[in-house]
Amino acid sequence: xxxxxxxxxxxxxxxxxxxxxxxxxxxxxxxxxxxxxxxxxxxxxxxxxxxxxxxxxxxxxxxxxxxxxxxxxxxxxxxxxxxxxxxxxxxxxxxxxxxxxxxxxxxxxxxxxxxxxxxxxxxxxxxxxxxxxxxxxxxxxxxxxxxxxxxxxxxxxxxxxxxxxxxxxxxxxxxxxxxxxxxxxxxxxxxxxxxxxxxxxxxxxxxxxxxxxxxxxxxxxxxxxxxxxxxxxxxxxxxxxxxxxxxxxxxxxxxxxxxxxxxxxxxxxxxxxxxxxxx
Amino acid sequence: xxxxxxxxxxxxxxxxxxxxxxxxxxxxxxxxxxxxxxxxxxxxxxxxxxxxxxxxxxxxxxxxxxxxxxxxxxxxxxxxxxxxxxxxxxxxxxxxxxxxxxxxxxxxxxxxxxxxxxxxxxxxxxxxxxxxxxxxxxxxxxxxxxxxxxxxxxxxxxxxxxxxxxxxxxxxxxxxxxxxxxxxxxxxxxxxxxxxxxxxxxxxxxxxxxxxxxxxxxxxxxxxxxxxxxxxxxxxxxxxxxxxxxxxxxxxxxxxxxxxxxxxxxxxxxxxxxxxxxxxxxxxxxxxxxxxxxxxxxxxxxxxxxxxxxxxxxxxxxxxxxxxxxxxxxxxxxxxxxxxxxxxxxxxxxxxxxxxxxxxxxxxxxxxxxxxxxxxxxxxxxxxxxxxx
Numbered sequence: 001x002x003x004x005x006x007x008x009x010x011x012x013x014x015x016x017x018x019x020x021x022x023x024x025x026x027x028x029x030x031x032x033x034x035x036x037x038x039x040x041x042x043x044x045x046x047x048x049x050x051x052x053x054x055x056x057x058x059x060x061x062x063x064x065x066x067x068x069x070x071x072x073x074x075x076x077x078x079x080x081x082x083x084x085x086x087x088x089x090x091x092x093x094x095x096x097x098x099x100x101x102x103x104x105x106x107x108x109x110x111x112x113x114x115x116x117x118x119x120x121x122x123x124x125x126x127x128x129x130x131x132x133x134x135x136x137x138x139x140x141x142x143x144x145x146x147x148x149x150x151x152x153x154x155x156x157x158x159x160x161x162x163x164x165x166x167x168x169x170x171x172x173x174x175x176x177x178x179x180x181x182x183x184x185x186x187x188x189x190x191x192x193x194x195x196x197x198x199x200x201x202x203x204x205x206x207x208x209x210x211x212x213x214x215x216x217x218x219x220x221x222x223x224x225x226x227x228x229x230x231x232x233x234x235x236x237x238x239x240x241x242x243x244x245x246x247x248x249x250x251x252x253x254x255x256x257x258x259x260x261x262x263x264x265x266x267x268x269x270x271x272x273x274x275x276x277x278x279x
Numbered sequence: 280x281x282x283x284x285x286x287x288x289x290x291x292x293x294x295x296x297x298x299x300x301x302x303x304x305x306x307x308x309x310x311x312x313x314x315x316x317x318x319x320x321x322x323x324x325x326x327x328x329x330x331x332x333x334x335x336x337x338x339x340x341x342x343x344x345x346x347x348x349x350x351x352x353x354x355x356x357x358x359x360x361x362x363x364x365x366x367x368x369x370x371x372x373x374x375x376x377x378x379x380x381x382x383x384x385x386x387x388x389x390x391x392x393x394x395x396x397x398x399x400x401x402x403x404x405x406x407x408x409x410x411x412x413x414x415x416x417x418x419x420x421x422x423x424x425x426x427x428x429x430x431x432x433x434x435x436x437x438x439x440x441x442x443x444x445x446x447x448x449x450x451x452x453x454x455x456x457x458x459x460x461x462x463x464x465x466x467x468x469x470x471x472x473x474x475x476x477x478x479x480x481x482x483x484x485x486x487x488x489x490x491x492x493x494x495x496x497x498x499x500x501x502x503x504x505x506x507x508x509x510x511x512x513x514x515x516x517x518x519x520x521x522x523x524x525x526x527x528x529x530x531x532x533x534x535x536x537x538x539x540x541x542x543x544x545x546x547x548x549x550x551x552x553x554x555x556x557x558x559x560x561x562x563x564x565x566x567x568x569x570x571x572x573x574x575x576x577x578x579x580x581x582x583x584x585x586x587x588x589x590x591x592x593x594x595x596x597x598x599x600x601x602x603x604x605x606x607x608x609x610x611x612x613x614x615x616x617x618x619x620x621x622x623x624x625x626x627x628x629x630x631x632x633x634x635x636x637x638x639x640x641x642x643x644x645x646x647x648x649x650x651x652x653x654x655x656x657x658x659x660x661x662x663x664x665x666x667x668x
Binding site for chain 2: 167169170172173174175176177178179180183188189193194
């Protein structure tokens, strides 16, 4: 029996190792291609850089210098951080409120939020870009409001679900102990909701960081570009494609997400486990 | 000094509102909605221990929550220390509450949990530490101060919850079924500790429970409620000795009081009860009370506590009963009997009866002292009690 388990373990590990390599391969291909010259990227994309094809940091220089990647990284970070912060703050408050205050209009808000998750983005995108123009939301500050609106559905759904699982007695105890409603929220409810903040934060960060269509439609592209827009621009509209710069830009765009993931890994796994096994 | 006064307190839930845990079946409904608490009147003296007791859905928790300020008072007035409290926020009422589910803050350690109400009151740090250490000492939780609630057992959690309530030295300490989540053994132990605790802290207690043992052992006075209406208010001895109606009589006492169908016979100034063909004269005291009330002969329900029944062979007093089941309890035997199709229980001391076997279907003879029985009219009211409370 023991023997058999061991054998199965080895087979499983080998299989999973190959699966991992297969999974991560595209990233590595992009990584080594970012150090090769244009021609060899096009002709031999799977070959490792050799003496002839290796170009050092040249592609990175081009991506940063010629295409203004750094600036777009800045804007992307700005938009992502503040949009996610706004979503977390306002949606958690809203989720708490509509769970604890039960009137017909809080129910309406909840139903509307759920409804907004059902409507596909493509259906509203043209009216959205028109409205955004009218309201002059075509800058990185304005787009935060647009993201808040689009992110609210999922976030409020998740927050209400979690608040329902918090026994109301805890909040009542806080009220008797001397908390105002705001103190109850920030000192009691927020710490208890930490796992949900992390899950929602991760989901919304991944979405906003990688989003292409929404900023493409809303932002004034002459002034502000996010990373995904810059990479799109690198393809050029006149047929010339700077593959080297694209590869470098992709790697640079990947780094913050990877760092973000690695630092939150503990919580991601915790969040999943917390949802699965009620302790 | 802190006294409480509840004057004509009512709680009405609008009909359309769904209340999860309240069953409205037996509650009175008015045009405004469902009466969860109906005209509750009580004066609580300083440092008194009041127990609200009744079956679930009787309005006892709702009453407590109205005192706490967690539920709005629909009608009536609540005074704490002669100050009207109806519209005062819970945090400004100077009360503390212990919940059935403990309601500890899960993200804080035991110490932080107990410090929390004091911190909100901006008390100096040294004083907070002193008070928390003191309370922890009283409750025997000093060694757990740095643990999170989830690392504690149910009994320890309940101690922390009590600790958090007493550090503030509130005017009134409210407890909402604090022992219901504990197992039987721990519950007995904690009950004893609450009695001890009471002698160490000077405050007024209001304690809600559905357990009559807790009510009897803890309360200075007991308030028995049913379907939102107060049935009787009195000391444990009073409600045990003179229950005002069938409900109170059945609710207080374990095993439950037996009720048999009988007849009240009046002969001049003398009153008799007839049960299963046996005529027993009531005690002079009861006769005097009934005569003063002008009680007439009628069909009645006779209430006798199991512990007041005894086996007898005395001529003229032997009431026939059939044995259903007997339960050997060690110190005594619970004999389940049947008298004229009414079921009942009697307690037979094992001393002197250790070899006695009660077989199913066997006929036995029992009697009771006339001084300890209760006579209820067709409406369920005790005939010797002057008027309803």
